[in-house]
Amino acid sequence: MKMPAPDQATMGDRRRIARDLRRLLVSGALIEEEDERRAYESDGLTAYRAMPLLVALPATTAEVAAVLRYCHDKGIKIVPRGAGTSLSGGALPLEDGITLGLRKLSRILEIDLPNRCAVVQPGVTNLAITRAVEADGFYYAPDPSSQVACTIGGNVAENSGGVHCLKYGLTTNNILGVEIVLTTGEIVRLGGKHGDAGGYDLMGVVTGSEGLLGVITEVTVKLLPRPEDVRALMLGFATSEAAGACVAAIIGAGIIPAGMEMMDRAAIHAAEAFVHAGYPLDVEALLIIEIDGPTAELDHLSIRIEELGGGCGSVTCSTSRSDAERLKFWAGRKAAFPAIGQISPDYYCMDGTIPRGQLPHVLHRMGEMSKRFGLRIANVFHAGDGNLHPLILYDSNIPGELELAEEFGSEILRLCVEVGGVLTGEHGVGVEKRDLMGTMFTDVDLDHQMRLKCAFDPEHLLNPGKVFPQLRRCAELGRVHIHAGAHRFPDLPRF
Amino acid sequence: MQTLAPDSEAELLDMVRAAAADRTPMAVQGGGTRQGVGRPVDALLRLDLSGLAGIRSYEPQELVLTAWAGTPMVEVEAALEGWGQHLAFEPPDLRALLGSRGTPTLGGALGSNFAGPRRILAGASRDHFLGFAGVSGRGEAFKAGGKVVKNVTGYDLSKLMAGSWGTLAVLSEVTIKVLPRPERACTVVVSGLDTAPAVAAMTTALAAPAEVSGASWLPARMAALVGLAMEPALLLRLEGSGPAVAWRARALSAMLERYGPISVLEDEATAAVFQQLRDVAPLAADPSRTVWRISLPPTAGAAFLAALPQAEGFIDHGGALVWLSVPDAPDGGAAQVRAALEPHGGHALMVRGAADVRAQGEPFQPLAAPLMALTARVKASFDPLGVLNPGRMYRQI
Numbered sequence: 001m002k003m004p005a006p007d008q009a010t011m012g013d014r015r016r017i018a019r020d021l022r023r024l025l026v027s028g029a030l031i032e033e034e035d036e037r038r039a040y041e042s043d044g045l046t047a048y049r050a051m052p053l054l055v056a057l058p059a060t061t062a063e064v065a066a067v068l069r070y071c072h073d074k075g076i077k078i079v080p081r082g083a084g085t086s087l088s089g090g091a092l093p094l095e096d097g098i099t100l101g102l103r104k105l106s107r108i109l110e111i112d113l114p115n116r117c118a119v120v121q122p123g124v125t126n127l128a129i130t131r132a133v134e135a136d137g138f139y140y141a142p143d144p145s146s147q148v149a150c151t152i153g154g155n156v157a158e159n160s161g162g163v164h165c166l167k168y169g170l171t172t173n174n175i176l177g178v179e180i181v182l183t184t185g186e187i188v189r190l191g192g193k194h195g196d197a198g199g200y201d202l203m204g205v206v207t208g209s210e211g212l213l214g215v216i217t218e219v220t221v222k223l224l225p226r227p228e229d230v231r232a233l234m235l236g237f238a239t240s241e242a243a244g245a246c247v248a249a250i251i252g253a254g255i256i257p258a259g260m261e262m263m264d265r266a267a268i269h270a271a272e273a274f275v276h277a278g279y280p281l282d283v284e285a286l287l288i289i290e291i292d293g294p295t296a297e298l299d300h301l302s303i304r305i306e307e308l309g310g311g312c313g314s315v316t317c318s319t320s321r322s323d324a325e326r327l328k329f330w331a332g333r334k335a336a337f338p339a340i341g342q343i344s345p346d347y348y349c350m351d352g353t354i355p356r357g358q359l360p361h362v363l364h365r366m367g368e369m370s371k372r373f374g375l376r377i378a379n380v381f382h383a384g385d386g387n388l389h390p391l392i393l394y395d396s397n398i399p400g401e402l403e404l405a406e407e408f409g410s411e412i413l414r415l416c417v418e419v420g421g422v423l424t425g426e427h428g429v430g431v432e433k434r435d436l437m438g439t440m441f442t443d444v445d446l447d448h449q450m451r452l453k454c455a456f457d458p459e460h461l462l463n464p465g466k467v468f469p470q471l472r473r474c475a476e477l478g479r480v481h482i483h484a485g486a487h488r489f490p491d492l493p494r495f
Numbered sequence: 496m497q498t499l500a501p502d503s504e505a506e507l508l509d510m511v512r513a514a515a516a517d518r519t520p521m522a523v524q525g526g527g528t529r530q531g532v533g534r535p536v537d538a539l540l541r542l543d544l545s546g547l548a549g550i551r552s553y554e555p556q557e558l559v560l561t562a563w564a565g566t567p568m569v570e571v572e573a574a575l576e577g578w579g580q581h582l583a584f585e586p587p588d589l590r591a592l593l594g595s596r597g598t599p600t601l602g603g604a605l606g607s608n609f610a611g612p613r614r615i616l617a618g619a620s621r622d623h624f625l626g627f628a629g630v631s632g633r634g635e636a637f638k639a640g641g642k643v644v645k646n647v648t649g650y651d652l653s654k655l656m657a658g659s660w661g662t663l664a665v666l667s668e669v670t671i672k673v674l675p676r677p678e679r680a681c682t683v684v685v686s687g688l689d690t691a692p693a694v695a696a697m698t699t700a701l702a703a704p705a706e707v708s709g710a711s712w713l714p715a716r717m718a719a720l721v722g723l724a725m726e727p728a729l730l731l732r733l734e735g736s737g738p739a740v741a742w743r744a745r746a747l748s749a750m751l752e753r754y755g756p757i758s759v760l761e762d763e764a765t766a767a768v769f770q771q772l773r774d775v776a777p778l779a780a781d782p783s784r785t786v787w788r789i790s791l792p793p794t795a796g797a798a799f800l801a802a803l804p805q806a807e808g809f810i811d812h813g814g815a816l817v818w819l820s821v822p823d824a825p826d827g828g829a830a831q832v833r834a835a836l837e838p839h840g841g842h843a844l845m846v847r848g849a850a851d852v853r854a855q856g857e858p859f860q861p862l863a864a865p866l867m868a869l870t871a872r873v874k875a876s877f878d879p880l881g882v883l884n885p886g887r888m889y890r891q892i
Contacts, residue, residue: 114698114794116813137702159647172651173622186865193792195815196608197658198842198860199870199888201621204654208647225704248556254579254675293706294746297739353643355557385645386557422641423648433648440648441638448637448877449650455872467649480515480633480879 001048001089001431003465006096010076014053017076021056021098024066028104031055040099043084043091044146045432047348047402052079052093059104061179061187061217068215069185071098077461078183080211082122082154085146087349088430090158090210090466097464102153105217108132115193116223117176122153122216126160129221138223141168144426145334153216159208161426163259163290163333166384170426172207174222180206180214183457193220205452210428211463213456227292230258231302232326235309236283236316240264243285244359246312247383250289253308255301259290260384261333264363267340267378267391268332274339277332280316287383288329336380337391344376344393348405352416353425356386365415366390373408375401387425388416414439429467437469446470451477496522496539502546504628504636504667511665511882512634514540520885523661525565525600529607531593532846533660533887535854544602547667550574558644559625560673564602564666571601581676584620585611585769591779592786593847602666608658609788611773612709612732615701615813621657623672629656629664632878642670655873662884662892663877677708677734682760682768683747685729688712690797693729694814696754698794700731701813703750705743708734709769710813712796717777717809721768729754732769775846777809778820785827785848789817791841802835827852833860859888867891 010017021030031037032054042049053076058064071078077097084091093099106123113136118129126147129140143162144150150160156178161170168174177191190203197203206213237243243262250257263271263279263286272279279286287309291301302319309317320326332339340347354362363379370377376393390412394405413423413433417440423433437446446468453460454474464471499521501507514521522538524530526545544565551561555578562571568586575581586604590596610619617623626640639652656666685696693712700707709732713721718728731751733743748757760768771777778786791799793814800808800817806828808819821828827848836843842860845853862870867889874892877883881892 113702115792116701137704159651161645161647165645169618169622170645170647172654173618182865182869188865188869189863190866192840194790194841195614195812196610196619196790196842198790198844199658199862199866200663200873201608201654201658202866202869202873204621204657205650205652207654208651225702228704251558251675252556254678256675293735294704294739294742296742297736300736300738353641353645355554355559355643357554357557382645386643387645421643422646425643425645426647428647429649437649440641444635445637445639446649448631448635449639449652451876452650452652452655452873455869455876478876478879 003050003094004471006094010096011053018054020070021054021067024070025056025058025063028059028063029057031057040081040084040093040101043086043089045087045089045092045430048089048092048431050093050095052099053096055099055101057101057104061181064100064215064217065181065185065187067098067100068181068183071461072183072185075459075461077464079463080157080215082151082157083125083149085150085154086158086428086430087351088424088428088432090428090430092431094465100215102151109218112193113138113223117193117220118223119218119220120152121218123151126150126152126155133223134226137226139226140221141174141224142171152219152221156207156216156219157209157211158428161387163261163382166260166382167256167258168224172204175203175207175219176222177220178203178206178216179218180216182214183459183461188214191220210430210467212453212467213462229295229298230290230292230323230326231298232320232329233289233302233305234318234329235287235289235314236280237285237287237313238283238315240285240363241360242313243287244356246287246309246314247356249308249312250305251384253304255305257289257384258292261288262286262381262383263333263336264379266376267336267380270339270343270378271332271336274342275331275335277328279332283315288333333380340378340391340393345395345397348392348394348409350388350390350392350409350412351424351427352413352421353385353387354416354419354421356383358419358421362388362415362419366412369408369411373404375405375408382425385425386421410436431466434467435469447477454478496541498541498543500543500546507547507665507667508630508634508636510542511630514882515632515634515880518880518882520882523665523884525603525606526567526598528590528595528597528599529593529603531595532607533853533858534890535850536884536887542665544665545598545600551668555580558673559642559670561642561668561670562601564600564669566601568599568601568604575673579676580673582623582671583613583617583674584623585613585773586620587611587773587775589774592775594782601669605657605666605669606659606661612711612769612811615710616706616708617674621654624653624657624669625672626670627653627656627666628668629666631664632880632883640670644672660884660887662874662888665883679737679740680732680734680762680765681740681744682765683731683733683744683751684758684760685751685755686724686758687726687755688729689727690800692754693727694794694797694810696729696751697814700747700751703747705733705747706735708732711772712810713777714807714809720777721771723768730768732765772811775818778818783823784820785823785852786846787819787821787828787832788844788846789819789832789836789841790815791817791836791839795839795841799835799839803831826856829856857890
């Protein structure tokens, strides 16, 4: 993975920069010692590491602005970081850049239940928001599997999803406002407690911008009333085709479950061995379907889903009779990644989305690739929205296996694009899929995205080297070339 | 004004490229039903997208539809109905309100980002807009997003296009998320409530796990206009399977009894009333009055309306939207409306107003200086020559 060449002058200036930043971070902190900085050298994508020049931990929006203004004046790069749980290397440090950790901005500023929202700082964890309002019957809907650790600022930057986004949407559908600091140190508020954007939906485009447009210092999240009742069904199938057909049949019948997850044989066996969730071991595919709403509705829906499953040839079917049982159904799915960690020294988690109808074809092709690469694979799948998480099993102690796993992963993502899907459903591009952007987008497409970057950060100081395969100067991107051959309008009256 | 009407992507590209080469401003329109929103565009050319029409692919089980941007909304809705699906954001038809003709298009619905009462449960058009192909003001064809329901690859430019009123790029092809149409609907009506208790009752209802899919309040005169009794009406729509709707209606009625007398509208009456709310029918009459669309915190509606005794309005989106009609004034009531909104936060968009008022005033909410500067840079990044709907949203861009 090639990152922009570090600027030697900046690296040589480390002591002076540290002294200046210490002065700006009155209530925050600066991490200078190498052994302490080491804790920040990677995020959830641990295959990539780099030692940050310094780690700044501001404690207020004013301090964030001061650090950004300082870096802007000096031309120093910034890598924003929440909890560092990114699976795409979004918070991978730069050797000549300041890692800007937002964890000290960790207060819930306001809970406004009548307006069904909460105003929180970026370092608040995803789950802490729900914890703060659950006694009043509310919750925050997006639930990435790292929700105990990941922070809302990172969720906004990555537009995080979770198992419930089929019904409730991604982060972008569940926030009302953000405060961001631009590289110049200017503070801009987008949205608020009201609904729609007044002008351009810049909040919409900052969401999922992977820390390249601005630093998020405050988020207003939408709160939803907790559903009265929740139930899960677990259906086993003899083939992944039958399971895929069942998903299509449920959606075709007009039912949008809260979540609909699929696991393949390898994932089922690993999960069962790890947590003993009671999964059937003689099936090729397992569906876990969660429905929520009034109890009367769940009685009605669970029978319909059971029937639809039967019509698609389900070989096992159970419905949770208690919350404990529901959580047991989920335990294996939620522990799928660590469970794979038990049967393989390392695994590499992919994140493409495909049209659901292509699932059998894609699973078949991945099986072929697995043989060809000589690496095992297990699949967990947000079946409702077509978001695949193939886990490639490898051993980093065997020379060349990591590279092989990466090559395998790239081939899977290319396949996702080939069948009409996309490179990433919820983990982000980061550094991981950066060099594959060309499989989905032309240079002209990417130039339009990069010009938006230029509108926010013309010097490419924020998180450079992520998302875009090639860094191009904004002045060059801004030039308008209109070639000869264009028709003109000589006959128009002009005033 | 000369009209250009491309009927292929290639032709569209040619036309925009030519206009850019000549620095010729264009007024971009789909069916032309919302040309009266925003500042009048001072253009020599009209770019009419209605010829770029038709559904390209529709995969009901993938919940995805791709169509040319100029596809009439009725065509989209008819195709979806055949599979028991719909556009969950309830795109409004504003022809009666705006006194316009033409055919509302899919591209127009996305470009304006308006949404009907279901906004509170399903979001606005921006929440259903998955990807697009189009031509920027640079005269270059580009695409963004994807054709699947879950995607975070690259910047979410669909969000930026939604509500940009054709000022950044001309959309040619769009992909949207579609959803199953609910089997049944009913409305719990609480009668006789003034704004403050109505907002309180609405807040109570929306804090309950009833999945209310429309929460609106009408004053007596407007209630009568949509076919209800001549008394203020709080309307709470419930949608879903038969048993769910019946159960929730009972639960909600019990919860709201203390606020006032309750009645229930069944499927057909619910559809009729909510279609009128979606289309802002209660404010359609008397075109001399200026109509504002106010986005504000959900509980602010009562205080906001109380500060404007001359105005008449109804509340939608669970309190987060006020549709307001104000008597004729030189600025269309802009100063008063925005002063009343200021303490609450939010924004006010003049949706219907005289052309000279719109030209001289600021129909879109003025932005704070750093945000205006950023907005101008975003505009310039897509349309550096200012050829697409210049001045429609803001005078300077």
